[in-house]
Ligand code: NAD
C-alpha cells in the first residue's frame with residue numbers, strides 16, 4: 001500500500017460524514033488481523049453503521065487488509081496513536097463515536113519479552129487515554145478486546161470462567177490484564193458502560209506471519225524449517241476469527257454493561273499436534289519441523305469456560321475447526337503476494353531478531 005501518510009489518510013470526503021441515522025463505531029487497531037476482519041464483518045452486515053478505523057499502522061497494521069472495503073461510504077480511516085492524547089482527542093471531536101471497540105495493541109508475546117516498554121505504553125496508557133475521551137464524549141459502550149492469556153497458565157482438565165484470578169506471566173499478558181483493570185475502574189468509579197472480552201487463540205485470513213498458524217503455513221509452502229518452541233506440548237484453544245467477530249458484535253450490542261465474557265470453542269491442541277496436522281493437510285513431511293529454544297515463561301495451557309456468553313447472549317461458534325483450517329490454508333495459498341509483501345520487508349528483521357538466537361542456542 002503506497003502513501004500511508006497522515007495528510008492523505010486523515011482526509012474525509014463529504015460522503016463519509018456520518019448522519020443521524022448512523023451509529024458511529026470507532027474501531028482501534030482496525031488495520032491488524034482481528035480488527036480488519038471485524039471491520040469487514042460490520043461493513044457487510046450493517047448498512048447503518050459508520051466505521052472509523054483508528055490505527056497507528058505499526059509493523060502489524062496493513063491497510064491492504066481492508067482493500068475490499070476501503071471505498072465503502074461507511075468506512076473511514078484515521079491514522080492515529082492511541083497513546084497520543086492529541087490524536088485521540090481529534091478523532092473523538094471529529095466523529096463523536098457511539099461505540100468504541102478497542103483492538104489496538106502490541107499483540108505478540110515474543111516481542112513483549114524482548115521489549116516490554118511499548119506494550120505498556122500502547123496497551124495500558126493507550127487504553128486509559130481512550131477511556132478518558134470516551135467518558136468525556138459520553139460513548140454508549142466501550143468494548144475492550146482482551147485475551148484469555150490474562151488468566152495465565154491453566155492446569156490440566158480445568159477451564160477458567162470470568163471470575164478466575166488474573167495471573168499473567170509475560171509482559172504482553174500483564175499489559176492486557178492491567179488494561180482490563182482500568183476498564184473495571186471506568187465502570188466502578190466513573191459509571192462508564194463497558195464490556196471486556198477474553199477470547200482464545202484466533203486463526204484466520206490476514207493474520208500477521210509472526211503467529212503460529214501463518215508461520216506453519218508460510219514456512220511449509222516455502223520449504224523453510226518450522227520452529228517449534230520447547231517440546232511442543234504447550235496447549236492452545238483455537239477459534240476462527242469470524243466466530244470471534246460475531247461474539248464481539250453480540251457483546252457490543254447486547255452485553256450487560258460491566259460484564260466480562262470469555263469466548264472459546266473447547267477446541268484445544270498441543271502445538272506439535274497442530275503443526276503435524278497442518279503439514280498432513282499440505283502433504284508435507286514432518287522433517288521440516290525444527291525444535292528450538294523455548295519461549296521464556298511459556299504458558300503451558302490456556303482453556304476458557306465460555307458458557308456465560310453462550311447462555312446469556314446465545315452466541316456459539318459456527319465454523320467447525322477443520323472447515324476453518326481448510327479455508328485458511330486455501331486463503332494463504334492464494335494470497336502468497338500478501339504474505340510476500342510482509343516477509344520481504346520489515347518482517348525479515350523480526351524473523352532474525354526472534355528466531356536466529358533460538359536456533360543458535362539449540363545448535
Ligand atoms: P495485530 O497485532 O494483528 O494488530 C494490532 C493493530 O493495532 C495493528 O493494526 C496496529 O497497527 C495497531 N496498533 C498498534 N499499536 C497502536 C497504537 N499505539 N495506536 C493505534 N493503533 C495501534 O493484533 P490482533 O492479533 O489482531 O489482536 C487484536 C486485539 O485482540 C489485541 O488487543 C489482542 O490483545 C487481542 N486478542 C488477540 C488474539 C489473537 O489470537 N490474535 C486473541 C485474543 C485477543
Ligand code: DAU
Nearest residue numbers: 107108109147149200201210211212215227228229234271
Ligand atoms: O491466547 C490468546 C493470545 O494468542 C493472544 O492474546 C495473543 O495476542 C496472540 O499472539 C496469541 O498468543 P500466543 O503466544 O498463544 O500465540 P503464538 O501464535 O505466538 O503462539 C502459539 C503457540 O505456539 C505458543 O505456545 C508458542 C508456540 N509457537 C509460536 C510460534 C510463533 C511455536 O512453537 N513456534 C512459533 O514459531
